[in-house]
Amino acid sequence: MTAGARDEWRGWRAAAQEALYGPRGFYRRAEGPGAHFRTSVHASALFAGAVARLLCRVDEALGRPAVLDFVDMAAGRGELAAGVLAALPAEVAGRTRAYAVEIAGRPPGLDHRIEWRSAPPPGTTGLLFANEWLDNVPVDVAEVDAAGRARRVLVREDGTERLGEPVGGAEARWLERWWPLPAQEGLRAEIGLPRDEAWAGAVATVGRGLAVAVDYAHTAGTRPPYGTLTGFREGSETPPVPDGIRDITAHVALDACALPGGRVLPQREALHALGVTGARPPLALASTDPAAYVRALAGAGEAAELTAAGGLGDFGWLVQPVGVPDPFLT
Known part of the structure; x- marks a missing residue:
């Protein structure tokens, strides 16, 4: 990148888009995002097991179709898709067609049953699952100036910021509806309209089934x-x-993303409903089967992390049924 490009002032959406997804962007790197941060997928195989159980519920709601789709959005290195396939009952796994959606190249050694794609397939019959995808859909940032107006925040490649033009049009309407800013200098908001549109596009690829987005949320x-x-x-x-x-x-305004019929629930509630409770094993097991007790205790610790208040348990699950009942209500 030239010095002139480095000194260019751009809105945060354009700057982050290039920094994350451009030719030399963060998500193009070979080591993958797991080398830089830890998601629920990396925290415990219990998470993939819970998603597999959710896929089985969707399978039941669909009447056990001959082909059941599982689409892993923002798949990283395919860890969730591989974990879900491994956790499914054999009969369901035999009917499951798994897709990993990611802009980076397919990692070596990935389960051959997983199809690697740059976009979700159309007409999905099954479950589309987006774990920590929407927080990486770039958005512009607004900040209130001294006169009480919301202005777009501009940034250079070195992170230096200044205020640009006032926010207007559809973005101003989004702020008014979803994140109204009082006229107090310095208050900021992320304008989530691109995430609403990205989620609507992903849901539109589901013919029948369920779409779920899991993310840092408010x-x-x-x-x-x-x-x-x-x-x-x-x-x-x-x-x-x-x-x-x-x-x-940036955290996601999941309530703004939700389409009609969708709802947001905390991760701890969703995982509890899918059998991840964090309950400690009975102490008597330590006497009768010490190895099983140690394994169960480790699993309880991992479940506690996935459901912890102030941590992963506070993540939001946006649950969007498409032509089937909400599996968390049936």
């Missing part, structure tokens, strides 16, 4: 006053600098 009444834009690199949170060597992320 809803109306809990919007953070100064936004959530941040970076991650090599396991640590960093300033949000659009340089291509770190993740650029």
Whole structure:
């Protein structure tokens, strides 16, 4: 990149788009996002097991079709798709067609049953699951100026910011509806309209079944006053600098993304409903089968992490049925 490009002022959406998905972007790197941050998928195989059980519920709601689709959006290196296939009952796995959707190339050694794609297939019959995808759909940032107006935040590649033009049009209407900013200088919001559109596009690929988005989230009444834009690199949170060597992320207004019939629930509630409870094994098991007790205790610890308040358990699950009942209500 030339010095002139590095000094260019752009909105955060354009800057993050290039930093994440451009030719030298963060998500093009061979090591994959798992080298930089830890998701529920990496925290425990219990997560993939829970998603497999959810896929089985969708399978039942669909009447056990001859081909059952599982689409892993923002698949990283295919860890979730592989884990779900491994956790499914043999009869269901034999009917399951798995897709990993990711812009990076297919990793070596991935289960041959997983089809690697750059976009979700149309007409999915089954489950589309997007774990920590929407937080990486780039958005613009608005900040209130001294006169009480919401203005677009501009940024250079080194992370330096300044205020640009006032927010207008559809973005201003989105802010008014979903994240109204009081006229107090310095308050910020991420304009989530591109995420609403991305989610609607993903759901539109589902012919019948269920679409689920799991992410850092907030809803109306809990919007953070100064936004959530941040970076991650090599396991640590960093300033949000659009340089291509770190993740650029912001929490998701999942309630704004929801289409009619969709709803948001906490991850702990969703995982509890799918059998991930974190209950400790009975102490008597330590005497009768010490090895089983140790395994069960480790599993309880992993379940506790996945459902912990103040951590992964606070993630939001946006559950969007398409032509089937909500599997968390049946």
